[in-house]
Amino acid sequence: MLQTMRQYLAPCVLTLLILVRVHSASAEAPQPALDLFDGTPRTVVVNGYSTSFHWPNILQRKLNRYFEGQRVIEVKSATQGGTPIAKWMNVETGEPLTPWTNKLRPLLQQKQQPTVVLAQQSLQWVYGDRASGIRSPKDAERIQQGANALQKYTSLLLADGADAVVVSIHIYKKPMEPVVGNERLALAEFLMNQPPHVFAGPDVWEPTSKVWPQAFQADQQHPNGMGAEIMAHYWFATLLQLGGHDVPDWSAAEMQQAIANPPELPGMNDSSRPNxxxxxxxxxxxxxxxxxxxxxxxxxxxxxxxxxxxxxxxxxxxx
Structure with a gap:
C-alpha cells in the first residue's frame, strides 16, 4: 500500500517542483511576450525526432482554423528519428552535427519571414549512455549538465537565425522512466536564468503519461493519432498563452474527440493496425x-x- 502511494505521488511532487522553478524564473524578470498571433506572417520550425513526426501537421490545421482558413503561420519540420539534442549537436563543444547542417540550418537561414523554433527535445545521450540521466530532483550535477546542454542548443538555434525558441521536453517513455520525466528539471533550471528569446514550451510528459499505452503505437513508445492530437493541442495552447491570448474551446474539444476515437496516422490502415x-x-x-x-x-x-x-x-x- 505504501509503495503504491509513493509511485502515485512521485510524479505529482516532481511536477510541483518544476512548476515552482518555472514560476520563480518568470517572476524575477519576465521577458516581453512572444505573440505569434498578432497577424504578422511567420514560420515555425519544429525540431525534434520521431515523437514529433505527426503533431506539427495537426498544429498547422489548428493555426489555419484560428486564422479563419488563412495560413498566417507556416509550420515546417526539421525532424529525424533517433535524434535528440546530442545527435543534432556536440553537447560538449556546441558544434552542429550533420543532421543540423543538412536539415535544420537551411530552414533557419531562409529568413523569408520571422522564424520561431518549437523544440520538443530530449537529453538522451547527453550523459553518455542513452539510458543514463537525471536520477532524482536531488541530482544537482546532472540537472546542471542538462541545463548547460539546453543553453548551448538554444544559443546555436538563435545564432543560426531563429528569432525565438520555445522549448519542451520528451513525452512519457516507460522504458526510460524516471530519467526522461526528470529531464524537465534541467529545462526548469535552464529557464531560471531567463535566457533571452527562449520560452518554456508545454509539458507534454504529464498528459501523455496519463494515457499510456492508449496514446502510443504498438511499440508503446511512439505516439499514435491520439498522442499526436494531445501534443498538438498543448503546443497550440502554449503558443496562444505566451502571447496573452485565450485558447479557443474547439482545440480541447478536438483533443477530447481524439481521445475518445483515436484518429489514424498517415500510413496506418486503422487505429489498431500499426504501419x-x-x-x-x-x-x-x-x-x-x-x-x-x-x-x-x-x-x-x-x-x-x-x-x-x-x-x-x-x-x-x-x-
Whole structure:
C-alpha cells in the first residue's frame, strides 16, 4: 500500500517542483511576450525526432482554423528519428552535427519571414549512455549538465537565425522512466536564468503519461493519432498563452474527440493496425535484453548487414 502511494505521488511532487522553478524564473524578470498571433506572417520550425513526426501537421490545421482558413503561420519540420539534442549537436563543444547542417540550418537561414523554433527535445545521450540521466530532483550535477546542454542548443538555434525558441521536453517513455520525466528539471533550471528569446514550451510528459499505452503505437513508445492530437493541442495552447491570448474551446474539444476515437496516422490502415515502421520497431525491440528501450549491436541477433541498414545515424544503437 505504501509503495503504491509513493509511485502515485512521485510524479505529482516532481511536477510541483518544476512548476515552482518555472514560476520563480518568470517572476524575477519576465521577458516581453512572444505573440505569434498578432497577424504578422511567420514560420515555425519544429525540431525534434520521431515523437514529433505527426503533431506539427495537426498544429498547422489548428493555426489555419484560428486564422479563419488563412495560413498566417507556416509550420515546417526539421525532424529525424533517433535524434535528440546530442545527435543534432556536440553537447560538449556546441558544434552542429550533420543532421543540423543538412536539415535544420537551411530552414533557419531562409529568413523569408520571422522564424520561431518549437523544440520538443530530449537529453538522451547527453550523459553518455542513452539510458543514463537525471536520477532524482536531488541530482544537482546532472540537472546542471542538462541545463548547460539546453543553453548551448538554444544559443546555436538563435545564432543560426531563429528569432525565438520555445522549448519542451520528451513525452512519457516507460522504458526510460524516471530519467526522461526528470529531464524537465534541467529545462526548469535552464529557464531560471531567463535566457533571452527562449520560452518554456508545454509539458507534454504529464498528459501523455496519463494515457499510456492508449496514446502510443504498438511499440508503446511512439505516439499514435491520439498522442499526436494531445501534443498538438498543448503546443497550440502554449503558443496562444505566451502571447496573452485565450485558447479557443474547439482545440480541447478536438483533443477530447481524439481521445475518445483515436484518429489514424498517415500510413496506418486503422487505429489498431500499426504501419510497417511500428511493426519493425516492435520486432527489433525483441532483442532488447535489458529492456532499456534500445538495441545495441551486441544485443541484435539478426544479420550484421541488416543492423547497418537500420542504424540510420551510425551510432551503433537501434531505437
Amino acid at each position: 510497417v515502421r511500428s511493426l519493425l520497431s516492435a520486432r527489433i525491440l525483441r532483442y532488447d535484453a535489458n529492456k532499456d528501450g534500445k538495441v545495441t549491436q551486441q544485443e541484435f541477433k539478426g544479420p550484421p548487414r541488416l543492423f547497418s541498414r537500420l542504424d540510420r545515424n551510425s551510432d551503433g544503437i537501434l531505437s
